[in-house]
Amino acid sequence: MVTRRSQVKSLLPTIIDSYSIRLAVLIISIILTNIVVIWSLKSLPPKFRGEYLVTTGAYAYIRHPLYGAFLSFFNFGLAIYLNNYIFIIWAVLLFPVWHLNIRYEENLVVAKFGDEYVNYSKRVSRFFPFKKII
Numbered sequence: 368m369v370t371r372r373s374q375v376k377s378l379l380p381t382i383i384d385s386y387s388i389r390l391a392v393l394i395i396s397i398i399l400t401n402i403v404v405i406w407s408l409k410s411l412p413p414k415f416r417g418e419y420l421v422t423t424g425a426y427a428y429i430r431h432p433l434y435g436a437f438l439s440f441f442n443f444g445l446a447i448y449l450n451n452y453i454f455i456i457w458a459v460l461l462f463p464v465w466h467l468n469i470r471y472e473e474n475l476v477v478a479k480f481g482d483e484y485v486n487y488s489k490r491v492s493r494f495f496p497f498k499k500i501i
Contacts, residue, residue, distance in 0.1 A: 389448045396444020403436035420480045422487050428496040430473075430487070434465055435494040469493060 403425060410424025410432075425432040442458035476484050 389450060393444050393448035396440040396447075399440040400436045400444075403432050403440070407432040407436075417479070420476075420483055420487065422491070426491070428491065430491050430493050431469055434469060438462060438465060438494055466493075 406425040410426050411421045415421075429435045438458075438461070442461060443455070446454040446458050473484075473488070
C-alpha cells in the first residue's frame with residue numbers, strides 16, 4: 368500500500384489553514400527580502416566592501432541588513448508557507464548561529480575600523496532597526 372503525504376494526518380495542528388494566506392505571506396516575505404538585499408547592495412557595492420565603513424542607506428538602520436532580511440522575512444515567511452513547525456524551530460535555531468557568525472565578523476571589522484565601527488555599533492542595531500531588541 369502506497370500512501371501519499373497528503374493522506375497522512377499530521378500529529379501537529381497546522382499553523383495557518385489557508386493556502387492563500389500562506390502563499391501571500393511567502394510572496395510578501397520574498398518581496399521584502401529582495402527590497403532589503405537590493406537596498407543593501409546599492410548602499411555598499413561589492414567592489415567597495417572592506418574599503419570604507421558604510422553607515423548610510425540600509426546600513427544607517429541595520430548593521431547587517433542582509434542577515435536581518437533573511438532572518439526576519441525569508442526564514443519565517445518560508446516556514447509559514449510550508450506550514451511546518453520543524454522549519455519554524457529551524458529558523459529560530461539559526462538565529463544564534465548567525466549571531467555568533469556576525470560577532471566573529473564584527474571583531475574583524477573592529478580590528479580594521481576601530482572606534483569608528485564601535486561608535487557606529489552603539490547607534491545602530493545588529494539585525495533589526497530597533498536598538499532595544501538586539
